Amino acid sequence: MSDGGASADAGASVAAPALSLFDVAEAPDMAHGGAPARQAIAAPVARRAAAGRRRPTLLAVDGNSLVHRAFHAYGAPDRDSALGARGGLYGFLALLAAICDRVGPAGLIVGFDCRVASARKARYPAYKAGRGDKHADLDELLDEAPTILLELGVAVVVARGWEADDVCGSAAATAEANGWHCVVATSDRDAYALVSDATTVLRLRSGMDNAVEVTPQRLRSEFGIDGARYLEFAALRGDTSDNLPGIPGIGPSRAAALLRAYPTVADAVADPLGCRSVLGRPLGQALIDDLSDAASSVFLRNVALMRIRRDLPVELPATRLRVAPGVVRDRLAAWGVLGLDARLSTALCDRPAVVPLGDLAPPPADGDVGSGPRP
Helix, strand or coil: CCCCCCECCCEEEEECCCCCEEECCCCCCCCCCCCCHHHCCCCCCCCCCCCCCCCCEEEEEEHHHHHHHHHHHHHCCCCCCCCHHHHHHHHHHHHHHHHHHHHCCCEEEEEECCCCECHHHHHCCCCCCCCCCCCHHHHHHHHHHHHHHHHCCCEEEECCCCCHHHHHHHHHHHHHHCCCEEEEEECCHHHHHHCCCCEEEEECCCCHHHCEEECHHHHHHHHCCCHHHHHHHHHHHEEHHHCEECCCCCCHHHHHHHHHHCCCHHHHHCCHHHHHHHHCHHHHHHHHHHHCCCCCCHHHHHHHHHCCCCCCCCCHHHHECCCCHHHHHHHHHHHCCCCCHHHHHHHHCCCCCCCCCCCCCCCCCCCCCCCCCCC
16 A cells, blocks of 8 residues: 555545545445445446447546655655756656556546545554655655646545545446446556456556556466455565565465465365365464454454555546646646646547557656655
């Protein structure tokens, strides 16, 4: 999960055109994933079933992920950049433009971590413990990026107590329910759990040319499992970046082997002989013992903390790209960011045709994405 805040509360902010807060009716039971996503979003429109007709694409962007990558590529004080203090902002907007060029979306939504509350930290105070302090300039960019996007007419969502991943997951659920395709742009592997026939993850790495489109086929090729099983795979393996250790001794290979042999971890534990056979006797018994006490289970804790929410309210019409080029030009001038007028205007303007991921050639490798540490 990308960077989060400190205390718990369940609410959300949907921003278009102004950032405001509203309450989510009920916080989910994180151990069981909360209410089904479709209970919290508008009734889906009729699916586009005509043969050969392309679905519109919603691009859901992890804003924190982009800010971190842009800062370390363009804005960090130790970088030799001619862009000066506005380098991080330039990199953030350039990266957003490059992603839009790559995806060709009909709608765009950018999610950010809540900076004042964290439901996950409230449940498990050690969540993300041990991360170093952010540079003051990075902290400032994280604060100003949502407002900057709002001034450009971009739909921005900050859900109180939740993270950018949860916004992207909810956007993907809304897109799927309304017959759209969704592309989630992030550097966070947790988003692999969202991959389906209707949702692709664009995994950001160093340089847009190195960004990877994670489809169900690629996920099966890389891990041998589908998106629906990725959450349990990750919970077994653990995530050191979020300070969530997994089951000792169970790494990616064994976790994938278990989930290829059984539909769920619960099914594996219900067959002790088979579970011990797949994992080996000591590790199989360790997993069985872990799940024998739900209150202390490492696996169940990880599932609860790693599960991405898919039921936050997302207003699909508000994501439509309809930014006027003059607005982009004026705002960039006001912020002292030069050289992006044409690219950003093209990226954020209304698109007359729906272009699915893969139909557009990638933009030139012009250094829009940095290789800073993972957020």
